Amino acid sequence: MNKHQTKRRDIVSFDKSISSNIIFSQPDKYRTLENISKNSDKIINVGSNLSYSPLGFSENSLSIEIKKFNRILNFDKKRKLITVEAGLTLIELLSFTLKHNLWIPQLPGYPTITIGGAVASNSHGKSCAIHGTIRKSVKGILLFHKKHGWLNLSENENQEIFDLTIGGIGLTGTIISVTFELLDLPSSNFVTEKQDVENIKDCKKIILEKNDKPSFIYTWNRADNFKHFGKGIVYKNYIDSKSSISEISEIRNNNFRPLPIPLWNKYSLRIANFFYYKINKLSKTKKKEKFLNVIFPFYGKENYFNFFGKKGFYESQLLIKESKIELFIEEFKELFKKYEPTITLFSLKNMSGDQKYLRFEDNKLCLTFDYVNNKKSLAFMSKVDNLCKKYEILPSIIKDSRINKNTFYECYKEALEFKDKLYKFDKDRVYQSEISNRLEI
Numbered sequence: 001m002n003k004h005q006t007k008r009r010d011i012v013s014f015d016k017s018i019s020s021n022i023i024f025s026q027p028d029k030y031r032t033l034e035n036i037s038k039n040s041d042k043i044i045n046v047g048s049n050l051s052y053s054p055l056g057f058s059e060n061s062l063s064i065e066i067k068k069f070n071r072i073l074n075f076d077k078k079r080k081l082i083t084v085e086a087g088l089t090l091i092e093l094l095s096f097t098l099k100h101n102l103w104i105p106q107l108p109g110y111p112t113i114t115i116g117g118a119v120a121s122n123s124h125g126k127s128c129a130i131h132g133t134i135r136k137s138v139k140g141i142l143l144f145h146k147k148h149g150w151l152n153l154s155e156n157e158n159q160e161i162f163d164l165t166i167g168g169i170g171l172t173g174t175i176i177s178v179t180f181e182l183l184d185l186p187s188s189n190f191v192t193e194k195q196d197v198e199n200i201k202d203c204k205k206i207i208l209e210k211n212d213k214p215s216f217i218y219t220w221n222r223a224d225n226f227k228h229f230g231k232g233i234v235y236k237n238y239i240d241s242k243s244s245i246s247e248i249s250e251i252r253n254n255n256f257r258p259l260p261i262p263l264w265n266k267y268s269l270r271i272a273n274f275f276y277y278k279i280n281k282l283s284k285t286k287k288k289e290k291f292l293n294v295i296f297p298f299y300g301k302e303n304y305f306n307f308f309g310k311k312g313f314y315e316s317q318l319l320i321k322e323s324k325i326e327l328f329i330e331e332f333k334e335l336f337k338k339y340e341p342t343i344t345l346f347s348l349k350n351m352s353g354d355q356k357y358l359r360f361e362d363n364k365l366c367l368t369f370d371y372v373n374n375k376k377s378l379a380f381m382s383k384v385d386n387l388c389k390k391y392e393i394l395p396s397i398i399k400d401s402r403i404n405k406n407t408f409y410e411c412y413k414e415a416l417e418f419k420d421k422l423y424k425f426d427k428d429r430v431y432q433s434e435i436s437n438r439l440e441i
């Protein structure tokens with residue numbers, strides 16, 4: 001191992017549930033990456049470590065971070081193709097493509113997420129009902145694997161490994177660069193409309209109804225107490241066709257610094273949600289919004305996460321058939337009354353795509369819940385795991401650090417096929433993370 005490129009460091013998952021002391025390396029040349037990989041038995045890739053669950057590290061693996069590989073390698077404006085290194089961040093990609101009125105629309109909610117991280121987790125953005133997940137934009141990948149060396153992956157070359165790598169949580173090797181097909185974006189400004197709703201049934205109706213213009217629809221719902229459960233606001237963002245592309249302002253460094261004492265609890269949440277709802281109800285139903293606010297909703301609002309304190313939180317993201325949502329919510333509310341979890345966020349949106357392997361993707365409704373990390377929330381969440389099995393719900397392993405092996409294999413019908421193909425490709429299973437070990441992938 002090259003002592004100049006590797007060191008020990010403490011690392012913690014974004015939700016703060018798992019921490020570890022790991023060996024970490026940040027190669028700056030392809031040759032260094034080859035050497036470091038050659039000299040390590042177990043490896044895992046890490047981007048900005050913004051996954052809620054511990055996907056980019058493990059006590060026994062060397063974490064390779066390729067943030068120094070952040071160049072734009074090729075841009076073909078006519079064919080709308082761009083090839084970028086995987087350490088580039090989303091905001092760096094957009095700062096270039098938006099100047100040409102182009103983008104990829106499947107953008108997860110924080111600007112410093114890396115291309116490698118977004119592709120390996122098959123991320124999606126607010127527009128996932130229309131645009132699906134990032135898989136739809138990926139045309140090719142250059143992968144480095146300790147044993148197989150350099151591999152070009154696409155629908156025409158090494159197709160099986162291409163398919164395993166997108167959403168393969170870094171287990172097939174190191175993504176070095178990605179070729180994306182870009183879409184036109186006439187304007188980087190949005191119009192946001194909002195509407196009050198009393199319950200989840202009304203939310204579902206609005207989310208699923210046909211819209212005359214393509215919009216990103218998502219909701220904010222109360223789940224801080226039983227009486228107001230589900231009451232909320234539906235937001236619709238659509239591109240402001242009367243506007244044009246505006247320059248993106250410079251991005252600050254991550255501002256995630258958990259407070260020493262947590263501020264989210266049942267009382268503070270009740271007050272915060274009451275005022276959030278009232279302010280939204282009283283303010284204009286239609287307003288103009290800038291690109292960063294719409295696409296990266298948590299940028300500038302990092303205190304939401306900081307308020308969980310050092311103990312952190314858990315996020316659960318669930319994909320459910322629209323026909324099953326009402327029954328699921330009824331049972332969820334019954335459990336809520338009994339176990340009294342502390343839920344800080346509840347949101348709904350629609351998603352499109354086909355579920356395969358480990359990918360969080362389907363033609364289903366997507367529900368998101370954030371919980372304060374305490375005993376009651378954990379007891380409640382394990383009961384919801386049973387509902388996942390009952391209602392054929394897909395829980396996200398990118399978001400939920402807690403999912404156990406049993407729930408995972410029951411809900412991810414193709415997980416075993418993924419595992420078999422991965423072992424066929426790499427019988428020593430070189431690339432391993434905390435999550436892949438726990439789920440025995």
Ligand SMILES: Cc1cc2nc3c(=O)[nH]c(=O)nc-3n(C[C@H](O)[C@H](O)[C@H](O)COP(=O)(O)OP(=O)(O)OC[C@H]3O[C@@H](n4cnc5c(N)ncnc54)[C@H](O)[C@@H]3O)c2cc1C
Nearest residue numbers: 047048049050051108109114116117120123124169170175
């Ligand atoms: C505030 C916030 C909002 C978010 N919003 C969304 C959202 O709207 N939609 C969504 O889908 N996700 C969302 N996420 C989750 C995020 O998109 C993913 O977790 C993403 O993987 C994080 O990227 P990263 O660069 O931090 O990667 P890391 O967290 O460091 O790694 C994530 C995974 O990618 C692998 N990986 C990283 N780089 C490489 C590489 N070069 N080669 C191979 N594998 C690699 C790692 O091994 C790991 O399995 C959000 C996260 C945060 C913190």
